[in-house]
Every structure is written in structure tokens, then in C-alpha cells.
Amino acid sequence: MEPDFSDLDVECPGVQEVLAHLLNRRQFLALGVGSCLATLALSSYHANAASPQIATSANLPQGNSPMIDITPTDPNYFIPNRFDGKTLLITGAATGIGAATAIRAAREGAKVIGLDRKVKELTETISQIQAEGHAATAIVGNVVETAVCDRAVAEAVQLYSGLDLALNAAGVMDAGDPGQPLNFQGQRNLLPKSIHEATDEYWDAVLATNTTGVFKSMRAELRQMVKQGKGGAIVNIGSIAGLTGLGGNPAYVASKHGVTGLTRQAALDYAPYGIRVNSVNMAATATPMTDRAFEFMKEAQKEGANSPTASLKTQSLLMASDSQKRMATVWEQGAIILFLLSADAANLTGGTYATDGGWTAY
Numbered sequence: 001m002e003p004d005f006s007d008l009d010v011e012c013p014g015v016q017e018v019l020a021h022l023l024n025r026r027q028f029l030a031l032g033v034g035s036c037l038a039t040l041a042l043s044s045y046h047a048n049a050a051s052p053q054i055a056t057s058a059n060l061p062q063g064n065s066p067m068i069d070i071t072p073t074d075p076n077y078f079i080p081n082r083f084d085g086k087t088l089l090i091t092g093a094a095t096g097i098g099a100a101t102a103i104r105a106a107r108e109g110a111k112v113i114g115l116d117r118k119v120k121e122l123t124e125t126i127s128q129i130q131a132e133g134h135a136a137t138a139i140v141g142n143v144v145e146t147a148v149c150d151r152a153v154a155e156a157v158q159l160y161s162g163l164d165l166a167l168n169a170a171g172v173m174d175a176g177d178p179g180q181p182l183n184f185q186g187q188r189n190l191l192p193k194s195i196h197e198a199t200d201e202y203w204d205a206v207l208a209t210n211t212t213g214v215f216k217s218m219r220a221e222l223r224q225m226v227k228q229g230k231g232g233a234i235v236n237i238g239s240i241a242g243l244t245g246l247g248g249n250p251a252y253v254a255s256k257h258g259v260t261g262l263t264r265q266a267a268l269d270y271a272p273y274g275i276r277v278n279s280v281n282m283a284a285t286a287t288p289m290t291d292r293a294f295e296f297m298k299e300a301q302k303e304g305a306n307s308p309t310a311s312l313k314t315q316s317l318l319m320a321s322d323s324q325k326r327m328a329t330v331w332e333q334g335a336i337i338l339f340l341l342s343a344d345a346a347n348l349t350g351g352t353y354a355t356d357g358g359w360t361a362y
């Protein structure tokens with residue numbers, strides 16, 4: 001789905017410059033209105049909206065370094081048989097990073113249990129895996145509910161004889177239903193706002209999915225792994241917002257810092273059981289969540305929302321250096337997640353891996 005930019009006010013400072021990039025390249029930065037608006041306002045590119053000028057090695061001014069683009073991970077690449085005999089539970093498996101990781105893990109031999117609240121998209125993802133000849137099962141439900149998390153693990157045991165690996169990817173940026181389009185005007189109470197303007201509904205729902213949902217998912221997964229007595233590995237999806245602040249997103253930032261804490265705590269408590277627990281903490285990655293965040297940014301920009309402190313950082317190192325200003329891909333994220341779940345990561349636990357294109361490096 002391509003974002004609709006028709007409502008953007010092109011008279012606002014900086015908007016024309018950035019539109020030139022956004023329209024064709026889906027440039028999108030962090031998941032915060034502050035940071036997003038800062039991007040709109042502070043883009044250092046000076047392209048013409050009607051005829052964008054792309055910075056390439058051919059047209060950069062003399063004296064600048066050439067921009068050599070890094071090739072994204074091939075969506076078709078996988079390591080055959082790496083997860084043969086393993087069962088992997090993925091929450092948030094319907095779309096985005098969870099779905100891509102599920103698809104690649106199955107190609108690598110894993111039997112996949114996919115849990116999500118989006119029925120149609122989850123069915124499509126699991127059907128694709130099955131159509132490729134692999135074992136996969138869909139569990140429709142909400143990770144906020146203890147019974148759903150427990151049921152997903154019970155299904156793994158019943159259908160696939162146990163649980164070896166887990167990816168906790170379910171997450172939201174706001175309190176709206178992720179299966180429904182953003183309703184900016186109708187659901188203002190559910191959307192990100194700075195602390196003094198934030199509602200209880202926004203705070204409670206984001207924390208419930210992003211932090212309590214990870215707690216309940218891990219609790220069910222760890223109970224089974226401890227019971228089995230043969231170790232295991234878990235990856236939680238955090239965010240750069242679990243490592244730093246992100247303008248205008250208090251509940252998202254707090255919830256992802258909660259994921260960082262849960263990851264470290266579980267690593268500490270379950271190392272004696274041979275269970276490794278790590279997190280991946282990405283910056284902007286092209287998924288339905290970033291599409292939604294862009295819609296939000298566009299609506300908020302119309303109201304003139306901005307903050308000087310949200311403009312302090314707007315791009316990862318790799319996004320800034322890429323001629324297309326591309327976001328990370330789900331396949332790039334999935335590659336690191338599956339590495340962390342694999343035997344090659346045998347000495348890694350308690351890590352919060354900045355899979356962020358260098359966002360947190362400066």
C-alpha cells in the first residue's frame with residue numbers, strides 16, 4: 001500500500017524537498033511524530049518536487065565521497081536445514097518482520113506456530129508457508145490475553161512435540177487496532193502524544209501489547225522450555241525506542257525499554273536452563289507499521305506539530321548513505337533474528353542488538 005500524500009501542505013517549510021524523496025522512495029524515518037516531522041522540516045536534500053535529483057556517485061559535487069549502496073538481503077536467500085527438527089513460535093506473524101521471519105525459518109526447516117490478531121493476513125502468511133511444503137499453524141488471538149499465549153505454546157507441544165525457539169514480534173505504535181486503517185480524527189485518544197497530553201487509553205494499550213504481551217508470551221514459552229529441560233532460544237523485538245527516546249512517543253518508548261529490561265532479566269534467570277534470550281532493536285524498517293506511522297505523521301503535520309528536540313536525529317547512518325534513502329527490509333531483520341535463534345549464536349544472551357543501520361551509533 002502506497003501512502004497518499006495528497007493532503008500534505010506543500011507550503012510548509014521543507015515539505016517540498018522531502019516529498020521529492022518520499023513520493024518515489026518511501027523514505028521514512030522513525031516512528032515518532034516529532035522525529036518524522038523533523039525529517040519533513042529539516043531534510044538536507046534540495047531536490048525539486050517535480051523532478052527529484054538523486055544524489056549518486058555520478059552527480060555528487062566534486063570532493064564528496066561516492067555513495068555506494070549496500071545490497072539488501074535477498075528475500076529468497078535461506079540456509080537449508082538450519083532449523084530441521086525445531087519448532088518456532090512467532091507472535092506478530094501476520095505481517096512485517098514476524099511474517100518474513102516465519103517464511104524464511106520454515107524454508108530452513110522450522111515448524112512454525114504463528115500467532116496474530118489479524119486473521120486475514122495471518123491466514124495468508126501461514127498458507128504461503130504451507131504452499132511451499134512446510135509445516136505451519138495459525139493461532140488467531142491477542143498476546144494481551146494470558147490464555148492466548150498459553151494456547152499457542154500448547155499447540156506447539158500438541159502438533160509439533162515441543163517448543164525450541166520463539167520470536168516475540170507482536171507490537172503496536174498506538175492503541176488503535178493494527179488491522180484497521182489509522183483513524184486520526186476519530187481516535188485521537190488512542191494516538192501518540194507527549195506525556196502531558198497523552199491519554200490513559202493510549203498508554204495502557206501500547207504497554208499492554210508491547211511489554212505485558214512480551215511478558216506473557218515469554219512466560220508461556222519459558223515454562224515449556226524449562227519443563228522440556230533441553231534449553232532453547234528466544235528473540236524479542238525491541239526498537240531503537242528501547243535504547244533511546246523517540247520524539248512524541250512516550251508509551252512506545254517506555255514499552256520498548258520494558259522489552260529491553262525483560263530481555264536482560266530473562267537472560268539472567270534462564271541461562272542456567274540453557275535458554276538464551278536476546279532482543280533486536282531496529283530503526284525504520286519497511287512494514288505496515290511504518291506505513292501507518294507515515295499516515296500518522298502526515299495528519300499530525302497538518303496540525304503543525306513539531307518540536308526542536310525531536311529534530312536532533314532523523315536518519316540512521318545507512319539510510320543517510322543510501323542513494324534511495326531506503327529503510328531496512330524485513331529480510332534484513334529476519335536474517336539477524338534467525339542468526340540469534342541458531343546454534344551459531346551459542347554464546348550470545350542478554351544482548352540488545354542494534355539492528356538499526358547505525359541509528360544508535362551517533
Ligand SMILES: NC(=O)c1ccc[n+]([C@@H]2O[C@H](COP(=O)([O-])OP(=O)(O)OC[C@H]3O[C@@H](n4cnc5c(N)ncnc54)[C@H](O)[C@@H]3O)[C@@H](O)[C@H]2O)c1
Nearest residue numbers: 092094095096097116117142143170171239284285287289
Ligand atoms: N517497522 C519498524 O520500523 C519498526 C521499528 C522498530 C521496532 N519495530 C517493532 O517490530 C515489531 C514488528 O512490527 P512490524 O514493523 O513488522 O509491523 P507489523 O505491524 O507489520 O507487525 C506487527 C504485527 O503484530 C501484530 N500484533 C499487534 N498487536 C498484537 C497483539 N496484541 N496480539 C497479537 N498480535 C498483535 C500485528 O497484527 C502485526 O501483524 C513490533 O514489535 C514493532 O514495534 C518495528
